[in-house]
Amino acid sequence: MRVCFLHAMRGLKVCPPMQVSHSPTQVVVILIFIATFVLPSLLDEAQWVRLSWFCAFWRTGTVIWGGGQVVLPLLENEVVPTGWVDQSVFFSGLALAQAMPGPLFNFAAFLGAAAGYKAYATIGEGILGAALCWLGLFGPGVMLIFGILPWWGQFRANATYKRALPGLNAAAVGLLCAALVQMGAAVREKNTKPLGPIPREASTCIGLMAFWGVHWLKFKEMPILTQVQAPLVVVASGIFGLLAGVLEMR
Secondary structure (H helix, E strand, O other): OHHHHHHHHHHHHHOOOOOOOOOHHHHHHHHHHHHHHHHHHHOOOOOOHHHHHHHHHHHHHHOOOOOHHHHHHHHHHHHOOOOOOOHHHHHHHHHHHHHOOOOHHHHHHHHHHHHHHHHHOOHHHHHHHHHHHHHHHHHHHHHHHHHHHHHHHHHOOOHHHHHHHHHHHHHHHHHHHHHHHHHHHHHHHHOEOOOOOEOHHHHHHHHHHHHHHHHOOOOOOOHHHHHOHHHHHHHHHHHHHHHHHHHOOO
8 A cells, every 4th residue: 555655746847747627526625525524413213224234334434535545434333332243253354355355445335235234134234234334435536536636736736735734644654553452353353252252362362363464474376365264264264163162171
């Protein structure tokens, strides 16, 4: 991510400023963006359940800075305390999302499907919830791109923005660290007995082994395994979890 960002900054220095004309469409995009951020405070959640899901994910999508992992504690704060999704389902979906290809933001579709099925107990409502939450999380970024495009040439040359950029990047790193600590502690408590499936000590050991398997374990003689290393670690950790639960390992 950092390499991509550095290359993007280099491109901003090399490319000439964009000359884009203003249009009513771009003004409408910005007005819709502001309206969708204000409206949630004016709605009754009990009467507008589906719209509440969309607005919750939209709010999360407006404040993301730093990548998919930063959004995890924000999403948990939106869907778990409200009772839309159980915490155990949240962590199970997170494991599935990490094991599958594609951006972590697709996790929003899983949460929407889980919330829809839990609320209405139908597959159709689960599909509708998945679509609403997915669009809610991706929508702000797409709208910001089109909304800021006419002024991007002036914005990227702004001295205040350039001075603020290092601080914004440092904040993104801090949010990633906070997400790691918060989610790790929550998984350790929720995934352990008596309410969870395995002892706490085994859960901690499996987490540390997974971290080692992804970041330090190298397959120099079998490079093809490197391409599927993360899914293999997730599957292996699931097997270790089954063994730990059955054998009462500590």
